[in-house]
Amino acid sequence: MSYVKITNGSVTTYPYSVGQLRLDNSNVSFPHNISIEIMRRYGMYPVTTEDMPDYNSLTQKVVTATTPTRNVIRLKTEEDATDPITNKVDTDLVGTPLYGNDWVLTRTVVDLTADEITANNTKIASENRSIRNNKLSETDFYALSDVTMSDAMITYRQALRDITKHNNWPNLSDSDWPIKP
Numbered sequence: 001m002s003y004v005k006i007t008n009g010s011v012t013t014y015p016y017s018v019g020q021l022r023l024d025n026s027n028v029s030f031p032h033n034i035s036i037e038i039m040r041r042y043g044m045y046p047v048t049t050e051d052m053p054d055y056n057s058l059t060q061k062v063v064t065a066t067t068p069t070r071n072v073i074r075l076k077t078e079e080d081a082t083d084p085i086t087n088k089v090d091t092d093l094v095g096t097p098l099y100g101n102d103w104v105l106t107r108t109v110v111d112l113t114a115d116e117i118t119a120n121n122t123k124i125a126s127e128n129r130s131i132r133n134n135k136l137s138e139t140d141f142y143a144l145s146d147v148t149m150s151d152a153m154i155t156y157r158q159a160l161r162d163i164t165k166h167n168n169w170p171n172l173s174d175s176d177w178p179i180k181p
Helices: 016-026 038-039 114-138 151-161
Strands: 004-008 008-016 044-049 058-062 069-075 098-106 108-112
Touching: 004 016, 008 044, 008 151, 038 098, 038 114
Parallel strands: 044 098
Antiparallel strands: 004 008, 004 044, 058 108, 069 098
């Protein structure tokens, strides 16, 4: 688990550790296992990371924030922005975030640049060529002069050689590969 040090509602140190808490408060005798309640009294909060969002790995990537933020529970309503004594609504507060006590590392889906897509495709193509070469080498003994290769094996080996001409190249799925006879 990771932690953050908060001072006056803002992140001052991330990541922050129990060891750092003890060093920063050397005059305090903390118990061996420090509870969340005690940590919060000293401005130390646990940090969670958002679940991985859905994205297309061929054209997008997920970027995780480097600094945690407080989670937004909801936006304030007129009821939240009403002064209980005067019963007047502070319209400037309506629609502003109402924060919880949890600190979260957010994840954002970002489109890959053209250079990143090219680099990914080059890497995938290289990996697929290695797979193709291994599949061919597994059947090389059929090409020896003292072995008669079946038509199915000839077709399979040719399909492996032609895999780079496949419509989905280099982003092949398992069903795109020829089936060994």
